Amino acid sequence: MADKVLMKGNEAIAEAAICAGCRHYFGYPITPQTEIAAYMAKKMPKIGGCFLQAESEVAAINMVYGVAATGKRVMTSSSSPGISLKAEGLSYMAGADLPALIVNVQRGGPGLGGIQPSQSDYFQATRGGGHGDYRMLVLAPASVQEMASLTVKGFDLADKYRMTAMILADGTMGQMMEPVSLDFPEAEKVEKPWATTGTDMAREHNIVNSLFLQPDELERVNFERYERYAYIEANETMYEEYLMEDAEICVAAFGIASRVAKNAINEARKQGIKVGMIRPITLWPFPVAPFAAAADKVKSFISVELSMGQMIEDIKLATSCKKPVTLCNRAGGIIPSPEQVLEAIQKAAKNGGAE
Amino acid sequence: MSQTQFLFSGFGGQGILFAGKFLAYKGLMEERQVSWLPSYGPEMRGGTASCGVILSDEPVGSPIVTRPDVLVAMNLPSLDKYEDAVAPGGIIFADSTLIERKVTRTDVTTYYIPATKMAGENGIPTLANMIIVGKLLAVLDEYKEEGIAATLGKVISARKADMLDANRKALQLGADFE
Numbered sequence: 001m002a003d004k005v006l007m008k009g010n011e012a013i014a015e016a017a018i019c020a021g022c023r024h025y026f027g028y029p030i031t032p033q034t035e036i037a038a039y040m041a042k043k044m045p046k047i048g049g050c051f052l053q054a055e056s057e058v059a060a061i062n063m064v065y066g067v068a069a070t071g072k073r074v075m076t077s078s079s080s081p082g083i084s085l086k087a088e089g090l091s092y093m094a095g096a097d098l099p100a101l102i103v104n105v106q107r108g109g110p111g112l113g114g115i116q117p118s119q120s121d122y123f124q125a126t127r128g129g130g131h132g133d134y135r136m137l138v139l140a141p142a143s144v145q146e147m148a149s150l151t152v153k154g155f156d157l158a159d160k161y162r163m164t165a166m167i168l169a170d171g172t173m174g175q176m177m178e179p180v181s182l183d184f185p186e187a188e189k190v191e192k193p194w195a196t197t198g199t200d201m202a203r204e205h206n207i208v209n210s211l212f213l214q215p216d217e218l219e220r221v222n223f224e225r226y227e228r229y230a231y232i233e234a235n236e237t238m239y240e241e242y243l244m245e246d247a248e249i250c251v252a253a254f255g256i257a258s259r260v261a262k263n264a265i266n267e268a269r270k271q272g273i274k275v276g277m278i279r280p281i282t283l284w285p286f287p288v289a290p291f292a293a294a295a296d297k298v299k300s301f302i303s304v305e306l307s308m309g310q311m312i313e314d315i316k317l318a319t320s321c322k323k324p325v326t327l328c329n330r331a332g333g334i335i336p337s338p339e340q341v342l343e344a345i346q347k348a349a350k351n352g353g354a355e
Numbered sequence: 356m357s358q359t360q361f362l363f364s365g366f367g368g369q370g371i372l373f374a375g376k377f378l379a380y381k382g383l384m385e386e387r388q389v390s391w392l393p394s395y396g397p398e399m400r401g402g403t404a405s406c407g408v409i410l411s412d413e414p415v416g417s418p419i420v421t422r423p424d425v426l427v428a429m430n431l432p433s434l435d436k437y438e439d440a441v442a443p444g445g446i447i448f449a450d451s452t453l454i455e456r457k458v459t460r461t462d463v464t465t466y467y468i469p470a471t472k473m474a475g476e477n478g479i480p481t482l483a484n485m486i487i488v489g490k491l492l493a494v495l496d497e498y499k500e501e502g503i504a505a506t507l508g509k510v511i512s513a514r515k516a517d518m519l520d521a522n523r524k525a526l527q528l529g530a531d532f533e
Contacts (some may be wrong), residue, residue, distance in 0.1 A: 004383060006379055006380050006383050006509075140473070165464040172418070175392065175395050176390060176393075177376070178389065179389060259364050259416050259418065263416040263417045266416070338417055
């Protein structure tokens with residue numbers, strides 16, 4: 001363990017991005033993710049990289065678009081209101097099939113909201129955020145180690161599938177410190193023959209663009225993109241199962257909510273309640289298969305969220321509403337307590353779970 | 356399973372977050388599972404500051420400390436706010452230079468350390484925090500020269516190497532305080 005260091009989640013993201021070969025960062029400060037920008041401001045000039053604090057979020061995401069078009073690894077980070085400002089750029093990048101890493105360290109909303117942790121951008125992230133038919137890869141870390149490793153994974157997936165990958169974290173994950181190892185496997189080298197790197201008069205021009213005025217052509221690129229999405233759904237889902245073997249109640253939670261839920265599940269197990277958890281690590285693609293399988297075994301589901309209930313809709317879809325799904329939540333920047341989750345589990349047990 | 360939850364609290368500028376970070380790093384170097392979570396937000400600018408540290412033999416679940424086994428209170432608002440949250444049988448360390456009242460709980464052990472005064476008298480006015488940490492380590496029987504030196508080497512950047520001795524002195528002052 002000697003190679004582990006203690007880092008804030010935000011810093012771990014920044015350092016992991018550098019390890020992954022990212023040399024271009026464009027952003028605009030906002031609590032609670034500013035440490036990412038601060039870290040990049042310090043490090044990038046020393047390693048020949050580019051840190052630029054843009055004049056606005058809109059400018060930052062368009063700088064990301066520009067660098068992504070050249071095939072270089074590039075990222076931006078923000079928190080909820082800032083991501084809304086970047087949504088137009090996300091849609092344009094989807095339309096131009098550009099890879100990049102986007103970090104959202106969520107805070108309470110809507111509007112300017114507050115600065116405390118939240119998960120209420122789940123809909124926005126998993127449905128793409130901007131206009132048009134498109135998806136983003138959405139990765140939800142639940143530890144500082146995952147903040148780092150999913151950042152590296154996010155760059156790899158983005159390059160592989162030519163699309164944006166989002167790290168969907170929250171204020172707690174960004175601010176907390178935990179031991180982290182920065183030892184990552186060598187990144188897969190992805191060729192980018194589409195990148196606009198200059199022709200040297202030796203090849204045709206590459207054009208990066210999201211404008212397709214002919215409906216049949218626009219329809220064709222949409223259909224092709226969705227074939228790629230279907231492949232990703234079949235091959236790239238990630239999740240963790242915790243004590244699910246004999247579970248009669250299934251808790252579903254991601255990020256910080258899954259950490260709180262784990263405490264409650266351990267306590268409930270001591271009371272003889274057979275409860276487990278499925279923790280989605282990819283929110284898109286959503287891990288449909290384990291939820292569908294669990295729906296044939298468990299008596300009910302509990303979705304623990306820092307929102308008014310957003311992931312709960314994906315659980316109902318994944319399970320075809322075969323079993324009841326209840327919500328255990330707090331909103332506005334407040335995190336459910338382990339006691340609140342335990343109560344929800346006990347209630348589910350009484351209503352036909354373990355008795 | 357052995358797990359201890361610590362809550363450090365005081366006002367911004369007292370080194371509350373640093374004290375917690377020192378303890379977390381010490382845990383990391385002893386190959387324990389650790390988490391450190393600060394309060395963040397507008398209240399940090401001149402208002403109260405706090406951070407929760409968990410040291411555990413098993414992976415840390417929720418990093419949020421709501422029922423600390425050990426509370427470090429470095430000003431009165433912190434003691435007022437968190438005294439009731441301390442787990443029964445827990446320990447409170449209070450800076451008695453800045454907190455004039457006594458702890459009212461009878462089911463906890465309290466140590467009163469005039470840390471701010473001691474720090475001023477010993478020429479290390481910014482290290483009241485580490486005087487309390489020294490006492491905390493001594494009480495928990497975790498005061499070991501070797502681990503402390505190694506941990507300080509990790510949490511104090513090379514740029515501030517001149518602070519190493521001052522921190523060591525502060526920890527020793529706290530550990531020796533009866």
